[in-house]
Amino acid sequence: MSLMALLVPFLLMAARFLQVSAIETPLKEVVPPGPREGAPPEVTIVADPSGMELRPGLDGFEPVVLPCGGGRCDGATAYDLEGLTRALARVKDARPADRRVVILPSDDVSYAAIVRIMDACREDPATRDASGRPRVLFPDPVLAGVAGGEVTP
Numbered sequence: 416m417s418l419m420a421l422l423v424p425f426l427l428m429a430a431r432f433l434q435v436s437a438i439e440t441p442l443k444e445v446v447p448p449g450p451r452e453g454a455p456p457e458v459t460i461v462a463d464p465s466g467m468e469l470r471p472g473l474d475g476f477e478p479v480v481l482p483c484g485g486g487r488c489d490g491a492t493a494y495d496l497e498g499l500t501r502a503l504a505r506v507k508d509a510r511p512a513d514r515r516v517v518i519l520p521s522d523d524v525s526y527a528a529i530v531r532i533m534d535a536c537r538e539d540p541a542t543r544d545a546s547g548r549p550r551v552l553f554p555d556p557v558l559a560g561v562a563g564g565e566v567t568p
Contacts, residue, residue: 456472456473457472457515457516457517458470458471458472458503458506458510458513458515458516458517458553459472459516459517459518459519460499460516460517460518460519460532460536461519461521462494462518462519462520462521462524462528462529462532463520463521463523463524464483464487464488464521464523464524465482465483465486465487465488466480466481466482466483466488466494466495467480467481467494467495467499467532468480468481469481469499469502469503469506471506471509471510473506473509473510476505476506476509479498479502481494481495481498481499481502482495483495488524488528490525490527490528491525491527491528491530491531492531494528494531494532496531496532496534496535497535499532499535499536500535500536500539500540500541500552501539501541503516503535503536503539503552503553504539504542504550504552507550507552507553513553514553514554514555515553515555515556515557516536516553516555516556516557517556517557517559518532518533518536518556518557518558518559519559519560520532520558529558532556533556536552536553536556537551537552537553537554537556538550538551538552538554539552
């Protein structure tokens with residue numbers, strides 16, 4: 416029996432097959448810090464290891480800071496996602512036609528945390544419509560990066 420005949424079945428049994436998943440979201444271009452001229456203000460969420468900041472982009476709405484307990488978010492579940500959803504629900508009341516929210520994660524925010532933030536933006540499970548489905552908030556979250564790596568107000 417040849418060496419290849421022995422190795423091929425062994426290698427096939429030892430091989431690991433990966434399942435790759437993807438999140439469908441449009442990617443926004445890298446932009447310079449600050450507002451763009453002529454563009455309407457966007458609802459923006461800045462996420463870093465200390466927590467999140469919701470910038471509603473509306474007159475009369477101050478940014479909402481959602482810090483993590485202890486000053487640092489250790490893991491995806493440490494972020495105040497319920498607080499984010501409540502704040503987004505208030506913004507949605509003022510901007511009912513908006514569908515998009517821009518998420519600006521720092522390099523230190525984990526992939527799992529970004530996914531949970533995106534999910535918190537899409538719907539409010541605490542509020543149900545007449546058919547019993549969760550209220551839709553911002554169903555089209557967009558990931559964005561900022562030139563220079565720092566997000567400034």
